[in-house]
Amino acid sequence: MTTADLLGKILQVVMGLVVFAAIVGLLIFFIDKAPKKGRDYWQLVGFLAPALILVSVGLIYPAIRTSILAFQTNAGDFTFDNFVWAFTQPAAIRTLINTVIWVLLVPTFATAVGLAYAVFIDRSRGEKFYKAILFMPIAISFVGASVIWKFVYEYRSGDREQIGLLNAIVVAFGGEPVQWLQTDPINTILLIVVMIWVQTGFAMVVLSAAIKGIATEQLEAAQLDGTNGWQRFTNVIVPGIRGSLVVVLTTISIATLKVFDIVRTMTAGNFNTSIVANEMYTQAFRASEIGRGSALALILFVMVLPIVIYNVNVLRKQREIR
Amino acid sequence: MSIAPPDLPVGKNRGALDATADAEASGYVEPKTIRVKKRLTSRTATIASIIIALLWTIPTFGLFISSFRPAELIRTTGWWTIFTNPGFTLENYQDVLLSTSSSSPQLGSYIVNSIAIALLATIIPLVFASMAAYAFAWMRFRGVGVLFVVIFALQIIPLQMALVPLLQIFSTVLRPMQAWLHDVVPIIPEQNYLPLWVAHSIFGLPLAIFLLHNFISEIPADVIEAARVDGATHGQIFFRIVLPLSVPAIASFAIFQFIWVWNDLLVALIFSGGTQDVAPLTQRLAELTGTRGQDWQLLTAAAFISIIIPLIVFFSLQRYFVRGLLAGSTKG
Numbered sequence: 001m002t003t004a005d006l007l008g009k010i011l012q013v014v015m016g017l018v019v020f021a022a023i024v025g026l027l028i029f030f031i032d033k034a035p036k037k038g039r040d041y042w043q044l045v046g047f048l049a050p051a052l053i054l055v056s057v058g059l060i061y062p063a064i065r066t067s068i069l070a071f072q073t074n075a076g077d078f079t080f081d082n083f084v085w086a087f088t089q090p091a092a093i094r095t096l097i098n099t100v101i102w103v104l105l106v107p108t109f110a111t112a113v114g115l116a117y118a119v120f121i122d123r124s125r126g127e128k129f130y131k132a133i134l135f136m137p138i139a140i141s142f143v144g145a146s147v148i149w150k151f152v153y154e155y156r157s158g159d160r161e162q163i164g165l166l167n168a169i170v171v172a173f174g175g176e177p178v179q180w181l182q183t184d185p186i187n188t189i190l191l192i193v194v195m196i197w198v199q200t201g202f203a204m205v206v207l208s209a210a211i212k213g214i215a216t217e218q219l220e221a222a223q224l225d226g227t228n229g230w231q232r233f234t235n236v237i238v239p240g241i242r243g244s245l246v247v248v249l250t251t252i253s254i255a256t257l258k259v260f261d262i263v264r265t266m267t268a269g270n271f272n273t274s275i276v277a278n279e280m281y282t283q284a285f286r287a288s289e290i291g292r293g294s295a296l297a298l299i300l301f302v303m304v305l306p307i308v309i310y311n312v313n314v315l316r317k318q319r320e321i322r
Numbered sequence: 323m324s325i326a327p328p329d330l331p332v333g334k335n336r337g338a339l340d341a342t343a344d345a346e347a348s349g350y351v352e353p354k355t356i357r358v359k360k361r362l363t364s365r366t367a368t369i370a371s372i373i374i375a376l377l378w379t380i381p382t383f384g385l386f387i388s389s390f391r392p393a394e395l396i397r398t399t400g401w402w403t404i405f406t407n408p409g410f411t412l413e414n415y416q417d418v419l420l421s422t423s424s425s426s427p428q429l430g431s432y433i434v435n436s437i438a439i440a441l442l443a444t445i446i447p448l449v450f451a452s453m454a455a456y457a458f459a460w461m462r463f464r465g466v467g468v469l470f471v472v473i474f475a476l477q478i479i480p481l482q483m484a485l486v487p488l489l490q491i492f493s494t495v496l497r498p499m500q501a502w503l504h505d506v507v508p509i510i511p512e513q514n515y516l517p518l519w520v521a522h523s524i525f526g527l528p529l530a531i532f533l534l535h536n537f538i539s540e541i542p543a544d545v546i547e548a549a550r551v552d553g554a555t556h557g558q559i560f561f562r563i564v565l566p567l568s569v570p571a572i573a574s575f576a577i578f579q580f581i582w583v584w585n586d587l588l589v590a591l592i593f594s595g596g597t598q599d600v601a602p603l604t605q606r607l608a609e610l611t612g613t614r615g616q617d618w619q620l621l622t623a624a625a626f627i628s629i630i631i632p633l634i635v636f637f638s639l640q641r642y643f644v645r646g647l648l649a650g651s652t653k654g
Contacts, residue, residue, distance in 0.1 A: 058524030
């Protein structure tokens with residue numbers, strides 16, 4: 001990087017900030033000096049317009065357009081072929097199956113381990129430190145996490161010393177080293193492990209806060225009734241945090257359906273590890289199969305739709321209570 | 323992507339939650355809690371939590387150790403043999419950061435790109451979202467409920483749904499602007515940050531509006547009405563009252579958005595063009611993993627550089643970050 005490059009970049013950021021500040025300043029000026037007639041209306045427009053315009057142009061319109069593209073050939077004719085492809089080609093079917101495996105395993109394990117850990121360390125000495133350790137991967141990019149785990153799964157052939165932790169353990173126990181990321185179906189599971197590693201901290205933090213919300217009296221009462229730890233866990237703690245459990249499960253499910261970086265960086269979808277989110281990118285931006293890519297994006301949307309509806313319902317109920 | 327919660331509200335635990343957080347903050351735990359706690363902890367639980375903690379730290383720790391080992395040693399021995407095969411070097415970092423030879427990763431410009439992208443991609447959605455959140459919370463108009471639910475639902479449209487058409491829009495609208503900018507100010511490359519700023523701002527908006535609305539709508543109505551009676555305009559109320567009061571919420575979302583943008587790969591791959599002028603660190607790292615997958619001395623050092631800034635942000639502002647997470651998942 002030359003000094004000129006650096007200057008150009010700094011200049012860009014400064015110009016970006018100045019232009020943005022000018023836009024906001026103008027907007028506020030118009031809001032305050034809006035004509036007396038219909039003033040409320042103009043003020044409302046001023047406050048809402050930037051967000052609404054961006055969201056309509058960048059999310060609503062594209063989502064509709066993608067839905068249409070999914071039913072078109074590259075020439076623009078109407079067709080179902082993209083969906084036929086997605087549900088009949090062995091490679092595409094495998095992608096769908098993998099996605100289902102991901103969305104079944106990741107939320108379950110991340111939530112279970114996060115919950116167990118949250119219960120174990122609850123009010124123990126050094127709780128904050130314990131929490132920080134498990135929570136740390138949240139701040140690490142999926143790409144960074146992929147490099148970390150690729151190193152764990154690294155394979156050396158023959159009698160050479162293993163430098164990947166997993167194969168070193170296998171060899172230490174007298175086994176043969178395995179090419180983990182190229183061996184189907186274990187490779188999909190090992191990619192899932194990375195996602196679980198990232199998401200468990202999130203589950204743990206939310207559930208830990210929920211556990212602290214349970215009244216101490218309740219736990220004490222259960223204790224006086226002579227319950228053991230497991231009974232208190234299933235009869236007092238779990239019902240007490242049911243709401244948060246649902247939050248965590250749905251959040252991680254959505255994140256898992258959309259995850260792209262892990263597969264992209266670790267195997268690029270080879271060796272039967274692809275999932276819908278990655279295949280969508282490969283089809284639309286690598287193979288220029290816009291229709292197929294769009295069909296996959298639409299399938300992804302249909303998969304998250306039940307969660308969307310559930311969430312909207314809960315939100316509506318909340319607002320009615322207010 | 324990983325950390326954007328859909329914010330399913332659970333109002334029930336809220337009071338208790340805040341109370342615990344306060345108690346924690348002041349370092350005060352009621353005696354009764356300690357009594358119950360003693361009976362709940364067992365040796366098995368302690369051992370289990372230590373094992374989990376180790377499992378979660380070892381992979382990162384191994385990467386960290388390796389990034390300081392000479393290339394030859396990384397290639398032939400495991401990092402856990404560090405004591406029998408000692409060796410320490412800063413060469414890997416020197417190589418990935420400072421070397422100008424065309425075969426080295428030259429991370430310097432990518433770091434600058436990541437910072438430049440994350441900076442504006444955090445500020446823009448925050449400002450627009452807080453304005454929209456104020457309107458939703460304090461300006462009365464018909465259809466507010468429906469519009470707000472629409473925004474809420476937008477969070478869950480997968481990014482993938484928006485990419486193809488958005489790229490088409492960008493190539494017809496933003497590309498001429500970028501070319502024009504390059505003509506007027508030649509020092510700014512034709513491939514510039516504009517598409518990434520816009521894309522990240524758009525994708526961050528729904529969550530930002532939702533979280534900030536939750537906070538802003540809970541400012542006491544008296545405060546806002548008193549200002550109205552005194553003749554303050556909406557602009558004045560927004561800048562003088564609402565923004566200063568919302569600093570905690572804004573801070574927690576800012577950390578979210580920053581880390582999210584910093585860690586993003588998908589948006590970068592599609593909108594950056596992949597050159598040194600624009601592409602962020604994650605994109606370069608992904609590229610290295612693909613083409614230089616065997617050069618562990620480069621990969622480990624590069625990976626560690628890419629995670630160090632979000633980790634610093636995360637650990638120094640952890641309290642806000644956690645609060646933001648909980649606001650998203652447990653507040654109505």
